[in-house]
Amino acid sequence: MLEERVDQIMEAVNTLVQLQSGKSSTRLPAPSTPTPSSTANQLDEDRGLREGVSVFDPALSPDPPPEVLQSLVKLYVDQIADQPLPLFHIQSLSRSVRTFPKPLLRSFLALTVRYSDDQFFRCGRSNAVEFYKASASKALYAQAAEPTSDAEVLQAFCLLCLSEIADGNMKRAWMAVGVATRLAVCAGLMSSKVKGVIVSAEHSRCYWSLFILDRIHGSSFWGVPAIPAGNAAPEMPLSVKRPEYLELTSPNDLEEPQAAEEKDAGINSYALQLLSIWGRLMSYLKTISQGDLEDAWTxxxxxxxxxxxxxxxxxxxxxxxxxxxxxxxxxNISELERHRHYWASWVFTQCIYHTTHCTLNHPFLHIARIRGQRRLRSPSFLQHASDQAALHAAWVVLILSSCEERDFKIYDPFVGHLASMIATAEFLLQFSKDNALAAKSASNFNMLRRFIERMAASHPHLQHTTVKLTRLGQFATAHVERASDQPPKVEIALLWNLLDYAASSSPSVDSGESSDNVELNVNTQFLSPVNPDVPTASFASEGLRGSGQEGLDTSFWDGSTFEFDMTDFSNIHGLSDLSIPSETWIGGHL
Incomplete structure (x- = not known):
């Protein structure tokens, strides 16, 4: 009687194992057969089975059960989709993911599992990520040998590229974007005939996702962009809707009489426009890094x-x-989270706008003195460039500080890279003869470094960026300890690496250059107060308010360096009778 009862219990347990693993041939041994576990992982798996919870196993249960897959979909929507354009139709993703072809599913899992804390992957999340990525790569590159126009293949390559970026694999990421771009060409997405032709929403999202990846990571100083500037492209996909409390404005009395009501293409559209300019900026930096200098003021x-x-x-x-x-x-945070898809793209747009301006006017490009590079420089242009660099760097600090104050988490690691680029400008500005500017820039540098360190906890490839920033900061520390009146010398390659996302977020890259130093030539008028005898006001010492029409704190403009920018137009001869809008942009905000 007892033996029959034991047999019934074992049969029930075996049935449960079959349901969890999906393998009809998997059965537990009889009680008389010992099954000692030889590793801690095996013990965890046994415990999971006893508790009725399945675990990842590349042989027995490689793919997660439906409920785990749905949790990964939610993770993708909340944390990955807005970077800054969704690759998928978000509203239907929870349904379409169930029918993903294996390469697309494995690419999706390779990207999302790394950010998941689900119990299914508790015994080896990193092993699962590597398994999914290897499985997807093998299948995708085999498919690429036979050109296809399937959107699923392009989507899979985009996800694979994001995975390679997340792992700091610069060259593999370039390969994924490059192959996917050639497939897009085969699909006719970059043909001159594409204009005016109806392209499916899936293919449109694929093209623009490839465009984003190519501009943020493929436009490296050590690579060649896969998508040329000015290339024919399909229509941009529909943008995320803005919150209902943000309304379009109508023409006011100061605008032209024939002006029409504003047209809004959506925040994602403007982010893509800035990314296009960003690609041009990276090409510009590349030419300078190769020694091809120009007179920027011409x-x-x-x-x-x-x-x-x-x-x-x-x-x-x-x-x-x-x-x-x-x-x-x-x-408040509830408003921001309720419309996260909009606000995440808005923060991205603000950050890349100001970073573009700051980088274009970066002290390293125009003020620093590099051995062997002698050229005439315009003092008035250098004054303008340094002012613009300081102004737009302060705006990025304000935006990111505002996000942290409201606990609005930034998931896009590229924003972390933008912060590191701003940090390099702040690093140079901290050696200004303007003591207030120098102190504020040093504080901003440390704030940005801490911001990136926090992001690196979720995005390990940014740990390479933090290492490089820490190394940069050590030059300033050594300078302070020596109490030197002369600015320190910094390795050229280190600064170039920090301005390049692919190099910054990867292990140290050998650029092939010598290890020459750059001399921070800041003992000149354009980084000093215009009138050294006039006390310099605090450089935003009370913080940046930035709300309403005030933009930045008014004390930001009290210094004599900025007197011209704050000129009272009514006192200028010939302009006293003109109507000057009260919202005249003098704060540098977008």
Whole structure:
């Protein structure tokens, strides 16, 4: 009687194992057969089975059960989709993921599992990520041998590229984008005939996702962009809807009489426009890193062309998305999270806009003195460049500080890279003869480094960035300890690496350059107060308010360096009768 009861119990347990593993041939041994576990992982798996919880096993249960897969979909939507454009149709992703082909599913899992704490992966999350990535790579590159126009293949390559970036595999990421781009060409997504042709929403999202990846990671100083500038492209996909409390503005009395009501293409569209300019900026930096210098103040210089593109962008961005009207700093966390898809893209847009301006005017490019590079430089241009670098660096600090104050978490690691680029500018500005500017820049450098360190906890590839920033900061520490009056010398390669996302977030890259140092030539007028005898006001010492029409704290502009920017137009001869809008942009905000 007892033996029959034991047999019934064992049969029930075996049935449970079959249901959990999905393998009909898997059966537990009889009680008389010992099964000692030889490793801690095996003990965890046995415990999981006894508790009725399945675990990842590349042989028995490689793919997660439906409920775990749905949790990964939610993770993707919340943390990955807005970088800054969703690769999938978000509303239907929970349904479509169930029918993903294996390469696409494995690419999706390789990207999302690394951020998951689900119990299914508790015995080896890193092993699961490597298994999924290897499985997806093998299948995808085999498929690439036979060109296909399937959107699923392009989607899988995009996800695979993101996985390689997350692992700091610079060259593999380039390979994934490059192959996917060639497949997109085969699909006709980059043909001149694509204009005016209806392209499926899936293919449109694929192309623009490839465009984003190519601009943020493929536009490296050590690589070649896969998608050329000015390339034919399909229509941009629909943008995320803005919150209902943000309304378009109508023309006011100060605008042209024939002006029409603003047209809004959506925040994602403007983020993509800035990414296009970003690619041009990275190409500009690449030419400088290769020693091809120009007189930036000349009318036809690349500097002036990029600056003109930024000015054109400022004229097309609707008022509704601008800092003053969005009132980000007045929103509580519940408002921000309820419309996260909009606000995440808005933060991205603000950060890349100001970082583009700051990098274009970076002290390293225009003020620093590099051995063997002698050229005439315009003092008035250098004054303008340093002012712009300090101004836009302060705005990125303000945006990121506002996010932290509201506990609005930034998941996009590229924003972390933008913060590191701003940190390099702040590092140089801390050696200014303007003591207030120097102190504020040193504080901002440390704030940005801490921000990136926190992001690196979720994005390990940014740990390489923090190592490089820490090394950069050591130059300042040594300088302070020596109590030297002369600015320190910094390795050129280190600064270039920090300005390049692919190099910054990867292990140290050998650029092939010598280890020459750059001399921070900041003992000149343009990084000092215009009138050294006039006491310098605190450089935003009371913090940056930045709300409403005030933009930055008014004390930011009290220094004599900025007197011209704050000129009272009514006192200028010939302009006293002009109508000057009260919202005249003098704070540098977008």
């Amino acid at each position: 009318a036809n210089s690349t500097y002036q062309q990029i600056k003109a593109e930024m000015s054109r962008f400022e004229t097309v961005l609707p008022e509704v998305h601008r800092f003053k009207n969005a009132r980000f700093r007045e929103r």
